[in-house]
Every structure is written in C-alpha cells, then in structure tokens.
Amino acid sequence: MTVLWKMKRSMAWNPFKLIFLCITFFIFATRQAKGADDLYRFCSEEDRSSDNSSYQTILRTLLSSLSFNATANANGFYNNTILATNSSDTVYGLFMCRGDLLPHACKDCVANATQTLSSDTNCSLSKSGLIWYNECMVRYSNLSFFSTVDRTPALYSWNVANISSNLSSFNSLLDNTMNETTHEAANSSKRYSAKQGNLSGIQTLYCLTQCTQDLSPQQCSDCLVEAISRIRTCCDGKQGGRVLFPSCNIRYELYPFYRVTDDAPQGLVPETTYAHTDSEYSEDPGYISHNCSNNNSDAAFRSNLGTLFSGLSSNATSNYGFQTHEGTAYGLFRCRIDIPSRLCQLCIQNSTDKITSECGLASTEAIIWYNHCWLRYSDRNFFSSTETSPRFVNLNFSNSNPIQSSVASELSNQLAKVATMTGNTDNKFQTDDSLRLNDKQTVFILGQCSSDLSSNSCIGCLNDVIGTAIPWSSLGSLGGRVLFPSCILRFELFQFYNLTPTTPTAPPPPPGESQRRTIILIVTSSILASGILFTFCYYLIRKNIRKHSRAILQENFGQESSTIESLQFNLPIIEAATSNFSQKNKIGKGGFGEVYKGILFDGRSIAVKRLSKNSKQGIEEFKNEVLLIAKLQHRNLVAFIGFCLDEQEKILIYEYVPNKSLDYFLFDTKQEKVLSWIERHKIIGGIARGILYLHEHSRLKVIHRDLKPSNVLLDENMNPKISDFGLARIIEIDQEEESTNRIIGTYGYMSPEYAMFGQFSEKSDVYSFGVMILEIISGKKNMNSHESHHVADGLLNFVWRNWRDETTLNALDPKLKENYSNVEVMRYIQIGLLCVQENLDARPTMATIVSYLSSHTIELPFPQEPSFFLNHRTNPIVAHESSSGQDANTSIPSSTNDISISEFYPR
Ligand SMILES: *[C@@H]1O[C@H](CO)[C@@H](O)[C@H](O)[C@H]1NC(C)=O
Ligand SMILES: *[C@@H]1O[C@H](CO)[C@@H](O)[C@H](O)[C@H]1NC(C)=O
Ligand SMILES: *[C@@H]1O[C@H](CO)[C@@H](O)[C@H](O)[C@H]1NC(C)=O
Ligand SMILES: *[C@@H]1O[C@H](CO)[C@@H](O)[C@H](O)[C@H]1NC(C)=O
Ligand SMILES: *[C@@H]1O[C@H](CO)[C@@H](O)[C@H](O)[C@H]1NC(C)=O
Ligand SMILES: *[C@@H]1O[C@H](CO)[C@@H](O)[C@H](O)[C@H]1NC(C)=O
Ligand SMILES: *[C@@H]1O[C@H](CO)[C@@H](O)[C@H](O)[C@H]1NC(C)=O
C-alpha cells in the first residue's frame, strides 16, 4: 500500500494535488511533478520491473534509440521495437512531434522527454509510460500498441479565457474547421493538419489535429472524431482547448500556437519604433491614454471622488497597488513594480491631476493609463471582476507583410506562458526575456494584472489580450502593448523595464506547477472500473477538508478576501428590493426559509433566500461558505449574486430566473405547453453539464444532494439552470462523520445508500439525475411525497419493465406525439436506468454520462434492475427525516429558487 501512504503524506496542504493523486491512483499510474516542463506524464504502477532488471536495460535502449532517431528523416514520428530473449521483456515505443516542428526542435523535445522518462524512478521501472509536451510525446509499453487506437489515459486542458463573442457562431466555426482538419490529417502521410478559421476582422481561430503515423486513415479519423466530441465537455465556451489521447490529439486557440506556413525563421524580425522616451526604460511616467464615460455624476459623487483621489495619492507613497472606496466612488491604482516607489507616487499624482482636468469629475467612470501606472474609478464596485474594455491597443498592422509565421508562433506561445506566470505570482507582475529569436534579437515581455484579480482571472485576462487584441495574422512588426482595465501586456525587442527592480518580485512557481493550474484530468473508463477506490479517495479527501479547512480556504481565497466585500449587501438594500419582505413578493418556502422576488437598485431581478434562524454557523464560517458558492459560475447554474448578514438575518441572493421550474412543465396538468423532444433533450444535456461542472470542473468539488425538477429552473430559452447548489454547509447542522445522521434531500430522488445510510457521493447525485431523466422522458413523477409510505410500483419499476420487455417506447410521455427519434429516446432511457442502479459502481460518472449524451456511437452498458428501495423503507433512520419542506407543497408551481443543499470538497 505504498501508494496510499504517499497520498496521505502529500495531500496535507494541496487539495488539488490530492484529487489528482486519487485520479492517478485509479489508473494505477503515477506522475512526478518536480518542475519539469512536460504537460503530463503517466507511468503505470500496476506492472513494474525491478532495479537492474533486463527489462530496464531494454527500456533504456529503446528510449535512447528514440532520441537518436529523432532526425530530419524521421518526419516527426518514429516507432521501434526492442526484442528481448524473454518475450515479456520486449519493449515497444514511439515518439511523435507536433507536425509543424522543425527537426532541431523535435530532436530537443524528444531528447528532453526520453531523458525525463529514464531519470524518473517510477517511469524507468514501469512496463508502460507516456509523456506529453507541447511539442512532442513519447510512449512505450511492453505490449504492442502499434496500429491500435488508444483513448486512455486522456488529458484535457483549456485556456482560462472565455469566448466573449457569439458562442454559437464560434462553435460552428470550430466544428467546421476541426472537421476539415480531421479530414486532411487522416488522409495525409504525416497524419497532421492545422487550419485557420476567420472569426472576425482581427481574430483567427487556429486548429490542429494529429494522429500517430502508425494509424490507418480510418483509425486516425475515428480517434479525432472522438477527441473532437469531447471538446464540449472540457472546453465549451473557452478560447482554447485540447484533448490529448495516446493515439491522437487536437487543440485550438485564438493565437498561432503552431507555425502556419512552412517558412523557417530567417533574417531579423522587423521592430516597432517609438519616440525616444518609449524606446527604453524611462523615468518619465509616460502618459498613454485615458477614457471618460459620458454619464454625468452628481455633487455627492464628485465630493466622494475628491476624497478618493487624495486617499489613492497618499497611499501611493507606500504601495504599488491600492483599492478603496469612498461612499459609492470606487477607485484603484496599480504601478509597475520594477520602478522605484517615488516614480509610482509621481505617476499617481500625475494621473489624478490629469484625470481631474480631462474628465472634470463629471464622469461616473474613468480610466487613465501611463507607462508606469494606471488608475480607474467608477460609481459601481468593479473590484475583482475582469474587465476588458475600454482597451488601448498599440500594435502595427500589416496585411501585406506580417511578421514571419514561425516568429508569431514562438511569440504567442511565450506570451501565453508569461500570462500563466503572471497570474501565479503574488503581486501579479512578471517580466520575461527568455525568448531569443536569433543571435541579435531577444523578446522582452511584461505582464501585469490589477491586484484585486485572482490568479485565474489574471491568467484569463492576459489570455484574452493574446486571443482577442493581438491581430496575429497581420501583426506588422514585433513590439507593442495592449492595455485593458484589468491587465496590461507589453512586448518589445528592447529592454523597456528595469531589470533590477527595487521591490523584490515573488518568484514564479516552477513551470510544472503553473501548468497544472489550468489542467484537469479526466480518465473516464478507468474511473468506472474503480469505483471502490474512488469512494475511498473521496472519503480520504473529505476527512482532510475538516482537518485543514482553514489552510484550504487560505490557499483558495487568501488573496481574495476583498471579494467578500463586493458580495455583501446591506439589509436596507434587500428590504428595499423586496418591499420589506412583503407577502406579495414571496415566491416560495423551503425547509430552510423563505424565498422572495426582488428588484435590486441597479435593476437586476433577484431571488432572495432568507435563511431561517436555526443555522448554527458563525459569521466567518458563513462568509467562507458564501465565498465558495460565489466561485461556482456556469451557464447551467443559477448565478449567485451576493449575501446579506445582519444580527438577525442570513440572506443569500441569486439571479431571478423568470420562467418556472422544470417540475411545472413536466407535472402541472393545467399548463398548456408541452415540452418537445428537442427541448427535453436540451434540458437533459444542460443539467448534465451543470452537474458535471459541480462534480469535476469547478474549483471545489460540490455534491448537490438535492437534485430534482423543482431545483431546475428554465430561462426564456428553456435552458436549464440548477439552483440551490452549495448550501449544505451553511444550513448544517453538526456533522462530523462521512455519513450524516440527518438526511437532507427529497424522497424519490435519493439514492438508496443515501436514504438508508446517509452516505452521499457524486454517485448519489447521479442517481437523482437518473430519476430526473426518466421523469423528463416519461412526463411522470417518480413518486408523490404524499404517497411515500406505500409506493408499490414507482416510475423506475415501470420504465425498467418496459425496457426489459422491449416495449421501451411505452415509457415515453404520451403527450409527445411526434418529432422524436426512437433510437435517441431509447438511448436516453437506457442512460437513465444506468444512473439509478443500486450498486453505485455500476452508475456512470457525470463525465461519462455527458459523453454518452453527446455521442451516439459510444456503446452503453446494459443496466440491471434498478433498486426500488422505497419498497423496503422500514428503516427508522429514514422514516422521520425528510427536511426539504418544498415537496409538501407540490401544488405551488412556481417553486422558483427554493432552498436545499449541497456540499463542497476541495480539489
Ligand atoms: C543496480 O546497479 C547499481 C550499479 O550497477 C548498484 O549500485 C545497485 O545497488 C543495483 N541495485 C540493485 C537493486 O541491485
Ligand atoms: C535508430 O537508432 C538506432 C541506434 O539507437 C540505430 O541503430 C538505427 O539504425 C536507427 N534507425 C533508424 C531508422 O534510423
Ligand atoms: C512501426 O509500426 C508499424 C505499424 O504498426 C509496424 O508495422 C512496424 O513493425 C513498427 N516498427 C517497429 C520497428 O516496431
Ligand atoms: C520471463 O520473464 C518473466 C517475468 O519477467 C518470468 O516470470 C518468466 O519466467 C521469464 N521467462 C523465461 C523463459 O525466462
Ligand atoms: C529541454 O530541457 C531544457 C533544460 O531543462 C530546457 O531549457 C528546454 O527548453 C527543453 N526543451 C524542450 C523542447 O522542452
Ligand atoms: C463533418 O464532416 C462529416 C463528413 O465529412 C459530416 O458528416 C459532418 O456532418 C461534419 N460535421 C460538421 C459539424 O460539420
Ligand atoms: C490610504 O487610503 C485610506 C482610505 O482612502 C486613507 O484612509 C489612508 O489615510 C491612506 N493611507 C495613507 C498612508 O495615506
């Protein structure tokens, strides 16, 4: 059990690492993360040889032959087999370089990869291993894998920046470009293709697909199609993403991460030229630009602004970044930290003077950028939000004569690296001069974010600069800058910053670390096979959260304590919004309090959850929980807006979703609208993605614990939004053990293990989701709470019997008369049945479910008879503990935004 021991030791402080270890444990593989610049490495721990064995010698021979053969002739790919006298010691291996790589770069990458594998004590003894870099991969095994398509282990990663333009047109461009690329890659001898799509005037979408060259065109195409189908799962709405399988991989970005044309770098790269003070490091504050809004401010605001400015100015003597507010006037400044503090002070003095003279205190919002600093104010609280406009862009465009494609590719990759490094420094500032283009030219880069941003928001902001502000296909010369309100990026061929800063900058974390922030690993099939281990890991994690919860919070939110300010609302504001909690604004009542509709002063419609007074939580704990909830942002989750804390009151504020909840459309007999199959299909998919986000992709693992149709709200476009996630710990109840002695949830949707023993996990959410699928398809309620004592023949049983007897379509909602596909309906029913299996290991994970839903080609396992635990619900633990008050009231259709529960785990 050495693996377990290692897990225990290393998980003490880093919950992310902990989840990671659990996942690698499932696939019996391990990775060492000691600052190497590989993306990931997997080396099987299941099957290992011993020190100085003949296998180890043969593996060394193989790795050195790969490295040796990474020559120009190899064309970026080479496979080899080293035969042994004992056939179980034979080793098969290959390397593959990214198709656009020049031979010397390929050779370097393969040399690093083989070197890393043979010096990694785990890998050098392992019977199979795999390592991925940006530019190449190396793989070996004692079993032949040539000419077969392998999809595990899989690695998914994405660009933190979100798509801000129209998502559906982005997605269709992505689909089409990927489709063309796939076709071309499968039919080319290198099994590689990269293509661009024109997204807008200056934005280009760059797509790359590649298979190992041992695959046939058909195999390559199959592998790539599967990889593309996973993009929606990992990377939907993101500016970049990749799916790496052992046999093929795909990637897309809004910057040229590969060489678009075949030109090799040659000659000097054209420089951008500037006026004197801007062409080197200068002590001049260097005014650049400003932007005032047209709105007129009132006298009170103007007076606050005066005070705000003097507060900012006076703080510039001791700080390089400061934010504060005076009444409703919010302001911040940020200085570059490579300058001495007297220059910061001078720059802020100059900015407040200039902004006053230019905007005349009449604007409600303004920003001014200098070479040394920038300063903003507004009448709204903009702290901690990433803002990308107004923007200042100073770059040379040339459609006819852009810089060489190889340079654009090197530059954009380096800028992306600097973006990540900047976000990971303590002071969100990073300079870099490691990119040498040739003997004469070095690129100097400076990235900085507003200090109120979290690491991820900073990385996202800078990536947004790289993806949306730099015209990669028509950049005319190397050099320029982009200034956003939340972050700035400059790159030049001369040194424009102070190389010996006066304040020490926090060292960037080793690259391996920084990469991992943006990468999450999902290994679907193997996880399925190891449900027991998963449960084990899961409990281990959970135990630890309690021990180290403070450290975890510190780690997750240390720098974001200011966030809590922006989320907090005063009671008078909430009272005004809800007309003093008037009865006519009341829209629901749940086990944990009442729900009101309200209109906030800025016009936003909100749902106000007034928690009943029996919560035992202290103020700090409450705030911490709220901060966790605020991190959960996904299009299929109801947006969290803030909270209010008063001596008597604990209130949570969510966006108000105008349409009714799903149960109304499914079960209310009075309503006229019948959901079409297309709508049901879309609702099921949306709910699945929302739960997957909670389970896998959010910063903290969240188990909802009360998924049911009344907790799924539908917006005007019938997009589902899950509500009431993340409330478990606020409402809780002393609870020490993994299993809770008080069952929170709703009968009919609770998994047997949860209802009977209080054990909850992702798989209990999967169960609830399965019940929902079957209800959505059949239009029948699983059980009515009034009948909960004598359910003899629930929905699950009904659907199961029809499925078993091959009359599956009888289970379909009779109101659905046409426009559905039999195959699709039957497939969805089968998925629903798989989710409600009694044995939790037999239930798929949400990641698997999402892949089942999005692909018609994945074969589904056969379900067993689901459990009808309600039949033997004599267990006294269950009998008296329903606490979601909602269901006593099923006749109120607008159960919008009730309260229920969910639980967080660190990842
Ligand atoms: C393997 O060989 C090295 C040097 O040949 C030796 O120092 C080491 O003790 C050996 N290890 C084992 C487990 O035999
Ligand atoms: C690969 O490298 C080995 C040496 O490790 C060499 O003997 C062999 O000829 C090379 N193969 C090719 C195809 O270049
Ligand atoms: C490389 O892969 C091909 C295709 O599967 C296979 O036929 C060939 O034997 C492999 N070459 C070596 C040296 O193993
Ligand atoms: C081959 O190696 C395996 C394990 O490495 C061993 O069990 C087996 O006895 C060996 N066979 C021969 C013929 O040496
Ligand atoms: C190879 O390793 C060296 C030293 O660790 C590093 O500087 C270089 O960038 C690496 N090259 C590649 C292609 O990863
Ligand atoms: C991709 O191409 C295949 C065949 O070339 C076609 O059937 C499929 O519909 C295309 N998909 C998209 C999204 O264009
Ligand atoms: C910094 O700003 C705050 C709030 O505006 C103000 O109260 C304080 O005096 C300033 N600090 C210094 C050192 O001037």
Ligand SMILES: *[C@@H]1O[C@H](CO)[C@@H](O)[C@H](O)[C@H]1NC(C)=O
């Ligand atoms: C801004 O700074 C410069 C010094 O670089 C100074 O000459 C100028 O007077 C300052 N402007 C204002 C408005 O303070």
